[in-house]
Structure formats: C-alpha cells, structure tokens
Amino acid sequence: MRMPGRHFLFVPGPTNVPDRVMRSMVIAMEDHRSSRFPELTRGLFPDLMKIYGCRNGEAYIFPSTGTGAWEAALTNTLSPGDKVLAPRFGQFSHLWIDMMQRLGLDVEVLETEWGEGAPEERIEAALRADKDHKIKGVMVVHNETATGVTSDLAGVRKAMDAARHPALLYVDAVSSLGSIEFKMTDWGVDLAVAGSQKGLMLPAGLGIVCASAKALETMKTAKCTRVFFDFADMKRANADGYFPYTPALPLLYGLRESLNLLLHEEGLDNVYARHTRLAEGVREAVDAWGLVTCCRDPRWYSNTVTAVMVPQGINGAHVIDVAFRRYNLALGAGLSKMAGKLFRIGHLGDLNELMLLGALGGVEMAMADVGIPVEAGSGVAAAQTHWRKTDTVVKRKVARSEVVYASHSTGSINT
Amino acid sequence: MRMPGRHFLFVPGPTNVPDRVMRSMVIAMEDHRSSRFPELTRGLFPDLMKIYGCRNGEAYIFPSTGTGAWEAALTNTLSPGDKVLAPRFGQFSHLWIDMMQRLGLDVEVLETEWGEGAPEERIEAALRADKDHKIKGVMVVHNETATGVTSDLAGVRKAMDAARHPALLYVDAVSSLGSIEFKMTDWGVDLAVAGSQKGLMLPAGLGIVCASAKALETMKTAKCTRVFFDFADMKRANADGYFPYTPALPLLYGLRESLNLLLHEEGLDNVYARHTRLAEGVREAVDAWGLVTCCRDPRWYSNTVTAVMVPQGINGAHVIDVAFRRYNLALGAGLSKMAGKLFRIGHLGDLNELMLLGALGGVEMAMADVGIPVEAGSGVAAAQTHWRKTDTVVKRKVARSEVVYASHSTGSINT
C-alpha cells in the first residue's frame, strides 16, 4: 500500500538530493565529444579541489562509486605485494582492507575497537618499527560510517611525521567530504576517496578521487592492474575537458549545481558549522533518551552519522524495521559485528533542524513500539533546546523580523 | 542566503505535490485537438465525480483557481438581483460574499462568530421566513480555512429540507475536497467548488466545479454574464473529450496521477482516516501547549487546518515570521479580523506523521523564540502518543516485521 507523505531518509547515504540539484539533472543527452562540452567539465575540477582543500594535486571523476574510487586510489599508486598499514575499526575499514587483500597487497591490520577512531600512537609505533620503509601506505577511513566515528586525520599525519615515514596517507572520505572539514593539503593526505551520494548531495554513480602531487609521482611505478580506473587515461582526456569514455552526464550537471550550492551559496564553513550543530542536537537527544552512542570518545564524534546502541534484549534491526514500515523513516542498520546492537541516524547532506526533529520523533515512536523505555518527546526537546541555544544568527534575524512580519497579516486574501 | 534542507510547507494550501505527481507533469506539449487527446480527458471526469461523491451531475475543469470556480458556480446558475443566503464566519466566506455582491446578487448575510460553522438553525429560520422562495441559493463554505472550522453540510441540508425550501446548496469545498469526506449527492449539494492546490495535491491552476443535475437545469434561465466560465461551452467540448480553449496540460496529467493516488492506491476512506488521525494529533499538541484553537466547538474541528490562538500580548505574525525565516517552516497567517491573533497549521494533502512532528517541533521553537511559554517537546509528545495509540495496523505490522527485519542486518555492505 502507498505510504503517503515524504519519505524520511536518514541512512548515512544516499542523502537527499536538493530540488535544485534534481532539476539540474533533467537534461537532454548531448555529444560528450563536442567542442562545447569542455565548458562544463573544466569548471568541475578546480571546485572539487576546493571541497577537498587540495592546493596541489588532481581530482578524477569516475562513472562509478566510492568502492570504485577505493580501487582507483589503490591500483594507481601501489604494486602487488606492497605493504600497507590499516587500522580496522568498523565495517568500511574492514571492507577496504578486504579489497586491499584481494588486490594482492600485504596489509598489516591494526585491530581497533569498533567505536574508536584510527589509533595515532599505534600507527606511529608501527611506522617507527618499519625501519626500511616497506610500508607504502597508511589507510584511514576518515568517517567510519558503521560506528559514527571520525578519525583525527591531523593527528594521524602528526604521527606519520613524528615517525619520519614516507608512506602515503590514503583516506576514505566517502561519508565526510563536503560535510565535515577536510584539509587535504594541510593534513598531508595523498589519496582521498569520495562518492557522489553523501555530502555532495547527488545520487550514487560518481566515484571521486583526489591525489596529491606526491601520489601522482608514484603512478609511474605502481604495477597494480588498472584500465577502467587508470588515472593516466583520465588525466590525458581531462586535460582537454573530455573523459576517456562516456561520462554520466546528468550526474556531472548535478555536480556542477551541488558545487555551486556548497561553495558559492551556503559556503563551506557554513556547511561544516551546520553539520556540527545538527549532530550536536542528535547527540543531545540520544543522551536524553538515556542511551549511548557506539562512538566511545567525544574526540571521535561523527558529525554525519550517529550510531545509537540499543539496550540489552532489543534487536536494533527491529527498531529499523518498525521505523521503515510504520513511520516511513529509513535508518541505518548495525553492520557485521554490530548487527542488531545499534541503529544509525545519518545526518549529512541537505538537512535542517525540522527534518531532524521529524526523524528524532520517529525514532522515539519506533523505540517505544519495540519496547525501549523512552519518554515521548524527550529527545526532540533536547535537540530543540540545543539548536535554539546555538542559533547564533537569532538576534539579527529577530531584529529584522520585527520590521517585516506584519507583511503576512493582510486581510485581502482569496482562494 | 540559501536555507538548506527541505522547506516545511504547512500553510493550508498550496500543499506538497507528491514526487509521482510532480514527475507526471514533466511532459512535452501536444495538440489538445488531436484524435488521441480525449484518451486523457475522458477518464478525468468520472474520477472527479467519485472524489465529489456525486452520482448525478457533471464536473468541469477550468484553467483557473478556486476563486474562478466560485465565479463559475454563481454565474452559471443565478441572475443579477437574485437573492442568496450566506453565513459569514471567516475570511473565505467573507470573500465569497464579496464576490456575490460584486456579481449583483442580493446577499442576505448571516453574521456568525468566527470560529463557529454554518448555523443550521438560523439557516432553517431564514428559509422558513422566505415564504415565496425568493432565496435561490444557500452558500456555505465547507471548511473555513481562515479559522479551522468545518461546517456540517449534512446538517445544513437537513435544515433546508426541514424548511422545505427549493434553494440550491452552493458549497466552497476548496480546502476540504479530497481530504475530508464529501458526499455531494447524499448531502444534496448542488454546486461544489474546488481548486487543484489543496487535497488534490497539485499546483494551483485548475478551478473545479461539480454541479448537480438540478443545478444544471438552472443554467438555462441564469442571466449572469459568463463567457470564459460558461458551463455550456465546457459541456459541449468535454462531450468529445476536448476543451473550449487550450487546457493547462501539465495539470491535467498531474490530476490524472493524483486521482490515481487518491482513488486507486491509497483509497478515499484511507485518505479521510489519515487526515482525521493526523489532525487529532495536532489538536492534542495544541492542548499540550496550553493553547486553544480558533474553532470553538469540537463538532466543527477541521481535519485540514488548525488555527491556534496566540496568548495576549503576542502577535501571531511574529510566530509565523520567525518560523519562516529561522526554521524554514511556512505557517498560515491570521486573516482580516483574526490578523495577529492566531497562526494556522495546514495539515492536508500528501502528509504523514513525521512531517507533522517536524512542523510541530518547529512551531514549538518559534513560539519559544517569541516568548510564548511552551514546554519544549510537549506538543510533539502529545501527538506521538495519540498516533501510537491509534495506529490500528500496528499489530499486523509488528507481527510481519518479526519475520522480516533481520534482512537489514547484513554484514557484507560496501560503500
């Protein structure tokens, strides 16, 4: 049966596509080899670099996904048998490690508690121990979507520098880029991987990689097999504004519009501040419910996804299922070893307070339905209180509204 | 500056257009005189009749609005100088009366408290007093959008029958049709006026009138001037599946889809039950806030719009302005003599619990911001509690979900 009203999509990706971006993708097809096509393409790369905070390097756009971009980052810069260092602290770091192994890399896994971030000290120790620099890469998932944990990349870089180790720093920025501050050059990130369907507010279908100048150097010697994901083909075609194969046109036009929104309208600093403030409200709600997040330490709190631990005796999947079927609300599931133990609220992309209030209200109803003792409205109230307290523009707005608000109270209004 | 996230539209019209209806309007233009065009047109009229609950009469679709449909209903069935009886109990009954007067009708106005519905006893009395049946029409706004009051049309019909008076019953169903039960034939309504932008979940641009067989008879003698709004031209062209002038094609295709949703997917009874249940939750919230509605008597509670009286010393327009500018939430203003005294929450069309929770949460924040002492989350909690209590399908759903919900907890999930 039809479920009326708007679906509340609160998985940590794909995220809601803003109407303007949606509209921008309703395009007629065109020749991607035409003399006019580069007008579109050329503007995308420098703006992507801004999103990455990359001042020296190159970005590539593959008609693919984040998983494909993972593969591109690895195969273009490493050779089979190369040693890499990778902490595992959630499903996505796990899956990336799995890919590394299947690509023939020799992965030194740092097993880390799920709920913690990349362990800087252990990374430093491992690098210091690697006297002859066999480790070619340190692989960090910036925002572990499975646990709601954001690693401290500046800290990781500091650890690598302290160890004076030349390994490249590979980062999965899939669920952070465009939502959480990302400073590729400042943090010395060498390869950063993203997808279109998270902070970039697009459907899935683009796998994006940014490579530092240092990373691009390693391409020359990297022997992993790559054809579809070869940076060199991309680089050559991109130089003239083209792609080596037919690009996913609607997504490129959508990317143009989402970059406009992020960079030229809302502004990246405002985007980051919004994600921070909204996430804080969600965490206040979790606290008001008497529950805890999977993330154990505030220094790792994710501002794009919150994983909420359910009480003993409750299956988190039940909350998710009731939310989905009864309240038209999509939440993220606990994955792998977290299956059943938690549910996840994604709060990234094109989002505002009221959308989240609706979602938190829905979570409360679903939790009550499955037997979690939670006071109705308690989380909603906590989030409201936080957001009202932190609305720094309130004063200016109220002042202005004093002047304007009478404009609504007209009496000559027809049907 | 760009306001991120989805706009919360809670004015009592225009309402949210469902994605499917939006999609259905993205069409190439075509010849509205073609031999194929009637395939679209012909299906619309019988389905509109079902929405009206009309078993004997005709519906007309004007490229216009509810105001235009008002004019069509009046000019096709009345002559200048004709006497009509019209209770005035809100801005929309007021404006319709204003139109009647400007069209040269002699309106006997029954002044009624704003917040009450059509006064059946006084209507009956006026009709009884009209011994020689000079009154040609009784004009009732079914759902007075300005005050959140739904008149009792069955009661009005009973009053008319009790007075054994032959006047036609004219009804403004603009903010009720497709949301609240409407029984044109059973209630003996002769002319019922609607617009596309409320329960039909479309943009504005169609003015719709349904006329009973009795009303169609009066066309022959009605002398009010009409050309654009002439039923006769419509009737003649519609008979072959055409329109007398170029129709608003996207809206006709959108109407096809919204009729599908209302009649053939959700089902009218479910639509009405949903509006009732959602409205009850809103009223529980108002009660929890310690506030009252403009509607004074539960028998007139509107299930499509709730007008909330603000406390002394507060301007309702201030709440609306803060909600709009700070929280991306559109509320309805107090109109005319109600200006500043209330704000209105529209809850009709394509709506569900979580959308309303977001809106109620936003109302709470805006009220707090302008100094109305309201406990954070209190209204939200009251609505949640009501909706959980009244979700009749809960048991079935939970039972089914037991079987299914494990399907979410898979561990092999990539980016």
Next chain:
Amino acid sequence: MRMPGRHFLFVPGPTNVPDRVMRSMVIAMEDHRSSRFPELTRGLFPDLMKIYGCRNGEAYIFPSTGTGAWEAALTNTLSPGDKVLAPRFGQFSHLWIDMMQRLGLDVEVLETEWGEGAPEERIEAALRADKDHKIKGVMVVHNETATGVTSDLAGVRKAMDAARHPALLYVDAVSSLGSIEFKMTDWGVDLAVAGSQKGLMLPAGLGIVCASAKALETMKTAKCTRVFFDFADMKRANADGYFPYTPALPLLYGLRESLNLLLHEEGLDNVYARHTRLAEGVREAVDAWGLVTCCRDPRWYSNTVTAVMVPQGINGAHVIDVAFRRYNLALGAGLSKMAGKLFRIGHLGDLNELMLLGALGGVEMAMADVGIPVEAGSGVAAAQTHWRKTDTVVKRKVARSEVVYASHSTGSINT
C-alpha cells in the same frame, strides 16, 4: 501502440517548451504569501512590459488562458451596450466577436475576406462616420492563427489617428507576442492580450494582458461585471508582489526562465529575425510544392503560422490525420469555414531549421500519401536553400570553425 521518437508539434500553439523552461517548473510548492515570494513576482512585470514594447502601462498575469485574457481586457474597460468596431477575418476574430456579443457589447462587425488582414481603410471610414464617438474600441487580432495572416497594427493606428477618433485599440496578440515584433506604445495599442503557450514557450495556463495608461483610466467607469478578472484586485495585490488568489507557481517560475531566454539570452531582435527567416523558408517550401497559402497578400504573411491551401478534391483534414497517425507530426486544422480546405504549419516558439526540415519532410510524405502530387524533397530543398542563403553569420562561423574543428578528430576514444 507506442510511437517511438520525438513528437513533431507544429500546431500554432501550444508550442514546444524548451528543456530549460521545463526544468524551471519542477519546483516544490511554497507559500505565495511569504515575505520571500515577491522576489519572484516583482521581476516578471517589467520584463513582460519589454516583451510588449510597453513603456507606459501595466501588465497583469491571470491563472487562465488567452480566452480569459480577452474577457479581462473587455470587462475592465467597457460597459454593457458600448459600441465596438471589429473586423472579422478568421476563426479567432470570429470567436472574440462572439465573446463581445455575449458580454453585451454592441459590435459593428467589418466582414473581411478570410485570408486578408484588418482593413485599415474601412476602419478609418467607420471611425470617421462615428461623429459622436460612440465606438469605444477597435478590436484587432494581430495574428489570425486560423489563416496565417498578420494585420498591420501600425497601419490600423494610422487609420485611427487619421480619423481623430478616441476609441481604444484592443489587440489579440496571442499568437504573435514574443515571436513577432510588438510595439505597444509606439503603435498606440491600449489593451493587448496574450497566453503563455505560444511565443512565451510555456504550457497553457496564464492569460496575460497589458493595458496602456489610457486604458487603465477607463477602468473607473467600465461597468461590465468582473471579479476573477478584475484588474483592480490584481493591481492592488501585485503592488506588493502578491496575487489576489493562489497563483499557478510552476508557470510563474517557467515564465521567469522564458523571459530570461527571450530578453537576456537570445535577445528579442534575434527572436524576431529567427521567426522571419524560418517562416520565409516555409513559404518557399509551399511555393516549391506548387501550392498557395491562405494569406493572399505578402504584406500580411504571418511569421508564426502558415496556412496551406490543399488542392480541390483533397480534404485538408486527411493530410493532418495521416501526418499525426503515421508520422508523429501534429499540424493545425482548417477551422470553421476553412475546415477541410487547408492545413496549418505552426512555426513559432523554440524552433530551429532542422525541426522545420523534419516537419516539412513529414508534410511532404503525408501529402503524397493522400494523393497530392508533390515532388519528394522539393519543399525541404527550397527551405534549405533559403536558409543557407540568409545565414548572415555563416562567414564568421566558418572562419572560426576552421580553427576549431580538428578538436573532434581525436583517436583515443572509448565506449
């Protein structure tokens, strides 16, 4: 059965909606009373005035059609019994006269051959004969869509001035505005009526009227009944950027985009030149087919629609039907006294050479199918030849292309 490929829409309205305009109408609903809404509205009116060439007056936008705009122009400026002068030379002048009569005006009809334009001399004579200035308006259809005839409005104005007659000049600009030059102020036009679905490249649903300052004066004394179409209500609401009733939002956003295209991108002079050149090509094709147009004198050739007379013994409707069913091509029919005698090719709006070549090719096939002896490709060739000859930018383009065209011949192209 599905007809594959793009439909060729060559009726003289509705016209093809450009993709960009189509996209601009895919919008979420919003409160048309909000403090933000006037940002949209306010820009529309001055741009509409530019399309009209009106430097002193006001434009109104009704959620309606051209027929509604006809009614608005008449009822706001005339009183029942007023005398007006109206040449009848096609179906649309006929229908407008019919409306005038139904509105109670006293119409002096100047019967004119279908295929000719407004007869300036007879208009002048009738005005001179009207010594005491009983004639309040002269009613001229600028572009008679039924016959492909464009009247000479400057000539009509000259005739009125020569007669020193104060009557207002009313013009139906439905199928000319935005396609053919229109100089409202220079030509002394007082009321000019248009619809959204022709040169403005939108779906039907907006009736537009522009009124001169002189016309606005007459509003005060005009006694025709009007409510929905009352200029005064519009004027009052528009002053603040609002409308007296719910506007057709998608069409307003679409209008914004189409005005951008016409005024700010292609430029009105280029739009007019394009329509002229395309129409000339069509007339060359008709000539090459050995057929004649309904328009008898080149001074009246329409640049938006060409009505092609079919030979004796052929029913024009047969051509149209075959074109529609077999070739996915919509042509305009002969109307009323022209029924069967002709078919019409609309060539207005968002159109270019190749679209017209496809249509002319389709017309040739349909004509051959029904037995009109026409040489295959002859009309297409004539149009091609004309367009190549008159492409004034050829030289510049070729010169530039010399430099650029190698960019297509790359060898490193994948799937």
Next chain:
Amino acid sequence: MRMPGRHFLFVPGPTNVPDRVMRSMVIAMEDHRSSRFPELTRGLFPDLMKIYGCRNGEAYIFPSTGTGAWEAALTNTLSPGDKVLAPRFGQFSHLWIDMMQRLGLDVEVLETEWGEGAPEERIEAALRADKDHKIKGVMVVHNETATGVTSDLAGVRKAMDAARHPALLYVDAVSSLGSIEFKMTDWGVDLAVAGSQKGLMLPAGLGIVCASAKALETMKTAKCTRVFFDFADMKRANADGYFPYTPALPLLYGLRESLNLLLHEEGLDNVYARHTRLAEGVREAVDAWGLVTCCRDPRWYSNTVTAVMVPQGINGAHVIDVAFRRYNLALGAGLSKMAGKLFRIGHLGDLNELMLLGALGGVEMAMADVGIPVEAGSGVAAAQTHWRKTDTVVKRKVARSEVVYASHSTGSINT
C-alpha cells in the same frame, strides 16, 4: 549565444532519452538496503535477459560504463597470460584489444580492413591451428561504431563450431543491444557487454554484462584481479535483490522504464524492424548524395550507425563542426585512422522518420556549406521514398483514418 530549438543528437550514443524514461529518473533517494528495494531490482534481471536473448546465464549491472563492462567480462573469466583471438577492424575493437593487453592477456590480433566485419574464415583458421586449445576467448565487436559495420555473430559461432574449439565467445554489444537483433543463447555468445546510453535509451552510467552458464563456470579459475567488477560479489548481493555497493538509483528506475518500452510496449521485433527500416532510408540518402559508406559490403551494414566517406579534399571534421555550430546537429567524427575521412550518423534508440529527415536535411546543408557538391533535398527525398514504400501499416492506417479524420475539423475552437 543560445541556440534555439531542439538539439539534433545523431552521434551513435549517447542517444535521446525518451520523455517517459527521463521522467522516471526524477526520483527521491531511498535506502538501497531497505526491505522494499528488491521489488525494483528483481524485475530488472529477467527483462535484461530477454533483451540479450539469453535463456541460460546471468546479467550484471555495474554503476559504470561499457568500458567497465568490458573489463568485468575479461577479468572475471580469464587469467593473466591467457591467449585470446581478436579481430581489429575499427576504433572500438582496437580499444578493447588495448585493454586486453593492459590486463596482461596474450592477444592474437587479426588485422582486418576497417570497413569490414569479423572475418569468420580467418577466425576458423586460427582456431583450427590452435590444436591444444590455448586460445581461451574469441573477442568480437558486434557493431563497430567507428565504421558502421555489424559483424555476423551467427557466422562467427558457426566458424568456432566448425573448428570444434572450446574458446568462449566474447562480444561487445554496446552499440547493438536493444537496437539490433541479439540472440545470446542461439549464437552461443558467452559474454556480452553493453552500456546504458545506446539502445537502452538511458544516460551513460551503467555497464551491463551478460554471462552464459559456461562463462560463469570459468569464474572459478579466472585469476585476473577484480574487486569492483567482481561477478561473485554481484551475484551474492543480487540474489537477494541488492547490490554490493550503492547503486545509481535514477538509472535503475530509468532502466525499468526503458525495458518496459522495449519489451512490453513497442516490442523487440518492432524495435528491430524500425531500426532496419530507418537505417535503410539513411543508406538510400547516402546513395542519392553520390557518396559511399565506410562499410564495404551490404552483409555488414549497420542498422545503428552509418559512416559516410567524404570526398577527397574535404575534411570530415569540417562537416561535423559546421553541422554542430550552425545547425545544432551533432554527428560522430572519424576516429583514429578514419579521422577526417568520414562523418557518422547515429540512428539508434528512440528515433523516428521525421527526426532523421531533419538530420539528413542538416547534413545536406552542412555538406553544401563545406563544398561537397550535393543536391539540396536529394537525400531527404530518397529516404522519404523508401520509408513511404516500406510502411507496411499504411493501408490499415489510411483505412482507419478515413473514418476518423473529420474529428479535427471542428469550428468551435478558442484560444
């Protein structure tokens, strides 16, 4: 400057997206892990199998392109060092061979004249010579987009069978699938590669592979590196209606609609017959121009793309550039060794006679502009004549139209 009117897209991909398919992609995002999602996914695979004519095997959908699907087909079934046999007769066979080599395969290239198809005799000879069956695969581009040549796959299969050789048959069906008859099982094709942007009438963004049961067996021993493109991950996730990583949702919904159009509305046989008939018309036009196609033998004529050789002294790129800049017409360029020698007219996907007449007319104008002596209208006339002659439904349609066509000639039509 804006180019008015519809763009004529006649490159051999991407092709025009039908309005209905375009509409179907305007969707809100959703959780691709939800319990509802498989309803969409599950229907796609069996319908894709029908398009392939595959009765025993599996289809996979990658968020990628045809190039990615090439890679998937190769890496899932072959090991580095494996020998394969590949005729090279155009740019796309060349590029596929380049990929094979970069993936570490040992390619025995059969150099073939560009303009010819896969050489069955030489394939048979090479296979017969391979006594110990070192050749693991025969690689054939079904429709060589660069030259307008369609290889005879049934003939290739016959050659393989005659040689009693067990190699797998790999086919690039990118520019044939969904337009030209494809009989995977009957022809014994083992791997067939396609993209979304050709016969499937979608934007680029999906790489599709169909594998025979025999091909799926080889997966177990194939040692080429693959992760993103691994069939096994797809197979496992697809079994439950999911994907191993976030799918490109709009394209999946678009695929649903395009499969509906191809299979359930027009019908595959009608689709193939339409492509054949349209292509014949194009070839008649080329002949009328006095030019020749790149394809040397009628047995290899492609029904999706025609490569037209330009006369000595003319650069084909010049024709393309003039067509694009002056007439809003996109043609395909000559690639690699054919650069400058030809231009290509794509005629696949959602296409009809009039679209092609417009394109042929545009080609004539562009050729004349650059100095190719071609009689105006000659190609258009030849195509018209062919299409009129071969319209097998003419008689039925005319008969029916006799009855109906009067319905257009009504006289009561307003604006």
